[in-house]
Amino acid sequence: MGALDGKTAIITGGGSGIGFAIAERFVKEGANVVLAGRSQKRLDEAVEKLGRRARGMVTDVADEAQVQRLIDSEPRIDLLVTCAGGAVFGPVEQVPTKSWRELFDGRFFGQLSACHHAVPKMPPGSSIVLCSGIAGHAALVNYSGGAGLCGAVNAMGRSLAVELAPKGIRVNVLSPGLTHGTAIDWKVPPEKLDEFMAGLMSNIPMKRSASAHEMADAAFFLATCTYATGMVLDIDGGWTAI
Ligand SMILES: NC(=O)c1ccc[n+]([C@@H]2O[C@H](COP(=O)([O-])OP(=O)(O)OC[C@H]3O[C@@H](n4cnc5c(N)ncnc54)[C@H](OP(=O)(O)O)[C@@H]3O)[C@@H](O)[C@H]2O)c1
Numbered sequence: 233m234g235a236l237d238g239k240t241a242i243i244t245g246g247g248s249g250i251g252f253a254i255a256e257r258f259v260k261e262g263a264n265v266v267l268a269g270r271s272q273k274r275l276d277e278a279v280e281k282l283g284r285r286a287r288g289m290v291t292d293v294a295d296e297a298q299v300q301r302l303i304d305s306e307p308r309i310d311l312l313v314t315c316a317g318g319a320v321f322g323p324v325e326q327v328p329t330k331s332w333r334e335l336f337d338g339r340f341f342g343q344l345s346a347c348h349h350a351v352p353k354m355p356p357g358s359s360i361v362l363c364s365g366i367a368g369h370a371a372l373v374n375y376s377g378g379a380g381l382c383g384a385v386n387a388m389g390r391s392l393a394v395e396l397a398p399k400g401i402r403v404n405v406l407s408p409g410l411t412h413g414t415a416i417d418w419k420v421p422p423e424k425l426d427e428f429m430a431g432l433m434s435n436i437p438m439k440r441s442a443s444a445h446e447m448a449d450a451a452f453f454l455a456t457c458t459y460a461t462g463m464v465l466d467i468d469g470g471w472t473a474i
Contacts, residue, residue: 233262234260234261234262234263235261235262235452235456236258236261236262236263236310236311236455236456237261237262237263238262239258239262239263239264239310239311240263240264240265240266240306240308240309240310240311241255241258241263241264241265241266241309241310241311241312241313241455242265242266242268242302242303242306242309242311242312242313242346242350243255243258243265243266243267243268243313243315244268244269244291244293244302244313244314244315244316244342244343244346245268245269245293245314245315245316245317245363246265246266246267246268246269246275246278246288246313246315247267247268247269247271247274247275247277247278247288248269248274248278248414248415249315249411249413249414249415249416249444250315250363250406250408250411250414250444250447250448250451251267251269251313251315251316252267252278252444253443253444253445253447253448254313254315254361254447254448254451254452255267255278255282255286256281256282256448257445257448257449257451257452258311258452258455259282259283259285259286261452263285263310263311264285264286265282265285265286265287266286266287266288266289266302266305266306267279267282267286267287267288267289268288268289268290268291268293268302268316269288269290269291269316270290270291270292271290272288272290274415275288275289275290276288289301289302289305291316292338293314293316293317293338293342293343293345293346294334294337294338294341294342296341296345299342299345299346299349300345300349302346303346303349303350303353304349306353307353308353308354308355309350309353309354309358310354310355310357310358310359311358311359311360311361311455312346312347312350312354312358312359312360312361313360313361313363313451313455314342314343314346314347314360314361314362314363315363315406316338316339316342317335317338317339317342317363318335318338318339318416318417318419319335319365319375319378319416319417319418319419320332320334320335320375320377320378320419321374321375321378321418321419321420321428322374322419323374324376327376327377329377331377332376332377332378332380332381335377335378335381336377336381336384339363339381339385340381340384340385340388343362343363343385343388344388347360347362347392347403351396351399351401354399354401355400356399356400356401357400357458358400358401358402359401359402359403359404359454359455359456360392360396360401360402360403360404361404361405361406361451361454361455362385362388362389362403362404362405362406363385363405363406363407363408364381364382364383364385364386364389364405364406364407364464365378365382365407365408365409366382366407366408366409366466366468366471366472367379367381367382367383368382368383368385368386368407368464369382369386369407369464369466369472370435370468370471370472373431382407385405386405386407386464389403389404389405389462389464390405390462390464393461393462393463394462397461402454402458402460402461403461403462404454404460404461404462404463404464404465405463405464405465406447406450406451406454406465406467407464407465407466407467407468408442408447408467408468409436409441409442409466409467409468409469409471409472410432410433410436410441410442410468410469410471411441411442411443411444411446411447412441412442412443412444413443413444414444435471435474436468436469436470436471437469437470437471437473437474438469438470439469440469441469442467442468442469446467447467450465450467453465
């Protein structure tokens with residue numbers, strides 16, 4: 233018997249990194265998972281690893297019609313996890329505003345539109361796990377637009393938790409710190425990557441990055457703890473404690 237036997241989960245960004253680790257964990261606990269991402273190849277590889285209880289659906293979460301098609305593909309949704317998205321880094325005077333807008337299209341509006349379409353299909357007892365990042369709580373240099381995005385997702389999660397409590401739907405936000413083993417593109421030139429990573433690592437009391445499996449542990453807790461709602465859970469090796 234798994235904790236998620238018979239449950240259906242939609243996991244955006246489930247083809248790699250944190251989303252994939254969450255999918256692995258959910259499948260191990262008995263859930264059927266639908267993975268969404270833009271690359272068919274990435275989804276196919278993920279589904280092959282996860283086995284018969286997983287399927288993939290090509291979806292660009294920045295396009296609401298595609299999000300609606302994804303949600304429409306299941307009659308009932310017990311778990312919605314929205315991990316799709318990337319990052320943009322750079323000094324405020326150099327990063328074009330358009331780049332931050334595009335980040336919001338996927339990582340903010342992608343999560344909001346997934347909730348918009350999924351909520352009517354979520355029975356009492358179901359759970360939404362949004363994904364932000366510790367920049368919502370800790371100042372991260374060269375990430376001004378991303379910090380705003382993370383703060384916006386955190387605020388959206390709290391607000392939705394209160395709004396959806398009467399429907400019996402819990403809403404929480406997973407806020408990852410620096411996580412390795414993912415496909416995230418930091419948009420940093422290769423020759424500057426070591427220096428960039430060392431800069432990030434210097435903020436972390438535990439002096440190491442997290443694994444995607446450590447993020448999946450947190451997502452599983454948020455998905456299954458029946459009294460957890462309205463939380464923003466920073467899993468960050470102590471970064472936001474200082
Ligand atoms: N890694 C970290 O240190 C860290 C820290 C804080 C927050 N986060 C956030 O955590 C989430 C997961 O990131 P990760 O580290 O696991 O990176 P990842 O391995 O790159 O995972 C992100 C996934 O999202 C998908 N994706 C990106 N844009 C999409 C779009 N518009 N529509 C649909 N799918 C899209 C990607 O697949 P396709 O390219 O095939 O679409 C990819 O599978 C992201 O929102 C990230 O910003 C990560």
